[in-house]
Amino acid sequence: MLGRVRTAMAQLVGGLGPAPGAQPPRDSPAPPPVPPGPSACRGPPAGGGFSRPAFLQLTSEELQRADDHAGRVVQSPRESRRRLPWSTGYAEVINAGKSQHNEDQACCEVVVVDRRCSPRCNPVPKECTGEAEGGRKDLCFHYWGLFDGHAGSGAAVMASKLLHLHICDQLRDLVDILQDSSPPPLCLPSDSRALPAERNRAPLAHADAELPNDALPRFHLEKAVSHESLVIGAIENAFKRMDEQIERERTTRLVAGGCCALAVVYLLGKVYVANAGDSRAIIIRNGEIIPMSREFTPETERQRLQFLGVLRPELLGNEFTHLEFPRRIQHKELGKKMLYRDQNMNGWAYKRIEEDDLKFPLIYGEGKKARVMATIGVTRGLGDHDLKVYNSNIHIKPFLSCVPEVRVYDLTQYEHCPDDVLVLGTDGLWDVTNDREVADVVTEVLMGYEPNDPCRYTVAAYELVVRSRGVLKERGWRLANDKLGSGDDISVFVIPLGGPGNYT
Amino acid sequence: MLGRVRTAMAQLVGGLGPAPGAQPPRDSPAPPPVPPGPSACRGPPAGGGFSRPAFLQLTSEELQRADDHAGRVVQSPRESRRRLPWSTGYAEVINAGKSQHNEDQACCEVVVVDRRCSPRCNPVPKECTGEAEGGRKDLCFHYWGLFDGHAGSGAAVMASKLLHLHICDQLRDLVDILQDSSPPPLCLPSDSRALPAERNRAPLAHADAELPNDALPRFHLEKAVSHESLVIGAIENAFKRMDEQIERERTTRLVAGGCCALAVVYLLGKVYVANAGDSRAIIIRNGEIIPMSREFTPETERQRLQFLGVLRPELLGNEFTHLEFPRRIQHKELGKKMLYRDQNMNGWAYKRIEEDDLKFPLIYGEGKKARVMATIGVTRGLGDHDLKVYNSNIHIKPFLSCVPEVRVYDLTQYEHCPDDVLVLGTDGLWDVTNDREVADVVTEVLMGYEPNDPCRYTVAAYELVVRSRGVLKERGWRLANDKLGSGDDISVFVIPLGGPGNYT
Secondary structure: OOOHHHHHHHHHOOOOOOOOOOOOOOOOOOOOOOOOOOOOOOOOOOOOOOOHHHOOOHHHHHHHEEEEOOOOOOOOOHHHHHHHHHHHHEEEEEEEOOOOOOOOOEEEEEEEOOOOOOOOOOOOOHHHHHEEEEOOOOEEEEEEEEOOOOOOOOOHHHHHHHHHHHHHHHHHHHHHOOOOOOOOOOOEEOOOOHHHHHEEEEHHHHHHHHHHOOHHHHOOOOOOHHHHHHOOOOHHHHHHHHHHHHHHHHOOOOOOOOOEEEEEEEOOOOOEEEEEEEEEEEEEEEEEEOOOOOOOOOOOHHHHHHHHEEEEHHHHHHEEEEOOOOOOOOOOHOOOOEEOOOOOOOOOOOEOOOOHHHHHEOOOOOOOHHHEEOOEOOOHHHHHHOEEOOOOEEEEHHHHHHEEEEEEHHHHHHHOOOOOOEEEEEEEHOOOOOOHHHHHHHHHHHHHHOOOOOOOHHHHHHHHHHHHHHEEEEOOOOOOOOEEEOOOOEEEEEOOOOHHHOOO | OOOOOOOHHHHHOOOOOOOOOOOOOOOOOOOOOOOOOOOOOOOOOOOOOOOOHHHOOOOOOHHHHHHOOOOOOOEEEOOOOOOOOHHOOOEEEOOOOOOOOOOOEEEEEEEEEEOOOOOOOOOOHHHOOOOOOEEEOOEEEEEEEEEEEEEEOOHHHHHHHHHHHHHHHHHHHHHHHHOOOOOOOOOOOOOOOOOOOOHHHOOHHHHHHHOOOOOHHHOOOOOOOOHHHHHHHHHHHHHHHHHHHHHOOOOOOOOEEEEEEEEEEEEEEEEEEEEOOOOEEEEEEEEEEEEOOOOOOOOOOOOHHHHHHOOOOOHHHEEEEEEOOOOOOOOHOOOEEEEEEEOOOOOOOOOEOHHHHHHHEOOOHHHHHHOOOOOOOOOEEOOOOOOOOOOOEEOHHHOOOOOOOEEEEHOOOHHOOOOEEEEEEEEEHOOOOOOOHHHHHHHHHHHHHOOOOOOOHHHHHHHOOOOOOOOEEOOOEEEOOOOEEEOOOEEEEEOOOOOHHHOO
16 A cells, blocks of 8 residues: 555645645745655655656656657656556656647555544544544545646646545545445435444434435335445546636646546445546456446537537627538538538538528537537546637636546456456557557567566556557657557556455 | 328428328317328328327227227237238237327338429429439338327327328438438538439539638538438437427327337338337347337436536426435435435435425436426427426426437348347337347247248237236236236337348
């Protein structure tokens, strides 16, 4: 176990002081004080800049190499067993020239969730120490996060330092409930946070909360809610809180831009993969590919955005039409018939072109060139609160969503061999290497190493990044098939599904 | 080929006269005149009531049996080769007691699509006759529709008589485009309807329509649109037009209630399955089940409805909350914490109960008991324009959608054996018989008949309905496993994927 966030939580919840490890104002001469004790998530490495790949805690020599953009050095931690929990493999490369520093950021932690302290309890009650007491166990989760920044690395850096703390915070009320085999109570007493699990389950408290009102006999229906769906709800709300914090503190912390976020939580035997953006997660199990996320782009979310544009036309600023057309319409084409799609359609149909159709389409372009209001190519993520349409006062943020889609994989349902892995990658990987190719590279690399060699996952991640970056030739960075290599930042996690007990 | 709708189209497009075969006002002493010539879709059978199962054209003796609700007679056409195109099997049963007549309605047709007549062309130009000329071929599609009515059979009856005509109408501009192997033109001249395909493709017309404007160099992007997506768009828009027609004519035609609609179009080698509601279509191919639809219910569409409730809170009439709770909250629970989900969440989380949370949830209940505003259990379909929350002035229709989800199955991509079928069923079937059981029954029945026996599909449909209805015992209608049989109307199509050429 590396990182522990127990004391750091107070800073997050307080919401006033600087969050642990978050970016200070640029006029601040020194980074914020690092909380005492070794904690991988409490702050950036001493002296590390906030736009640097702080996650790997590289030496100064390595950082210097990382700044050599022309070389596009692929980096991975030299001692993965010390740096990363669960023998995780990780590698990244900085784009050559697009940005000065890596806009991708990463995080990997073991987080201990302490019960929330009630206002009525003692200043440092035993419940808040996270120690086991009276049969109640600590709750901890493993965490991996990838953050692909755009328009700067500020949001990505901040989210990489804090998102897991928000997830931790959302889980604090659930410590006992998640570890109790009975179904979660639908209703809790107002001061439930300070109560041990046993009291929540006491007949009196339960009767008080759950007894149906005889005056309302038609409302006796009760929906069963699973433990799993509480964790999903916690992760969803953590993304919202993270986005709100970026909004609140973006000026003081000078957090520019936004980021896609792909976060993995391993908790009580299940892997929760939360994705907001165009990063991707796949599981490779016995050579089979299991998609663990989908991408949120102007094309995949077209109908949601058009629906909003129809219901709130003022958000389109009289400059955009909610209709999609397969190309721009010219004024001289008025009266002709053009293919279109509205918010209800998956197919296309012809419509007579009217004056209003000459506005720029809310969604326009195809594939990687698709944009919302001609501006942004992803539709979910964190940040972007100041993003506007170029040369206008039209805000993009209302069309973006910070809500992830969470998929769950039950580790206990399968026997996993050491070659079964979860691969996380930013779009720099997936733009040039498809799922099958990624699975083949991983399988090929892992076969060359002993099953208990913890370096094998790092080498697999390294190899994925190297092959997607390509080799510098006369006509630029080229893949093995001579196609252009990814020109984007590339970050990859390779996480063995055997878990921490098996290979560390 | 049974039904042809060429002349009937004029009535639909005109939009003023009574649509062919639609329900007349109830004070009308006689049904509307049936257009001359044999056409399965031009009108109801002579003397047939509009709430009767007109589709099967049963004899009076059979109709009498159908009225014996206690008996719940399963009906299927005695001579399927004469009644149904493509050797389709069909069977239905009327619910015992819930309604006086069958609220399920069905339709099965072969529809010829004639080119739309331009206002500038001659009164009866050759293009409008639907006959092949100058290498341009007629376009025709096979069609099957299931309509599960609620709050009356009026909308189901009207949709069963007219939806395929609306699909036909939407396809009329596409007759030449769909049969031309080159990609559909993105833009058409304004009078394109009357032009033969050759002129649409002429270099001059194409250049005029497609030449990019040099003043807009950044807008040169063009999205390729497939023929398939034009058919999807046509079906989607046909559902909208059908819903608009029900809205316009519901008073004069006394069309009560609404209906789920499941429609299948076979056109140019592909099967398009369009579903709006909780009916279901599956393909059984070599024993494997391929889902061809999904159900649209308060549970599956919760987030869409909540999103609308948040953006248009006035639609909730100050009576409903957009939040979902797992049970009703009582006033005395104010201040406690309750599980909830908002429009962004798939998981659940606790929130402190406030005054506003005491309102009734927009979505409430589970499974078959789930309801929108405590009123309706399906969220897509046709009709329901007058549906209101009980004892209030709150309209439900804004939350309902008439837009189907269209899935496509390319018949030419596979070799089909005579046992490969597409099964359509209303929820009366699926509520008590799951996909696997349906596939097993179909396989079992088909094995008992010669592959070229056209009755085999009718027997399969009959058997599915009988088994889902059950047998009348002391404790009601019971299935083979002694569970309660479906208490709903049940309608089933079994359509061999070998197509019309193979088995008719």
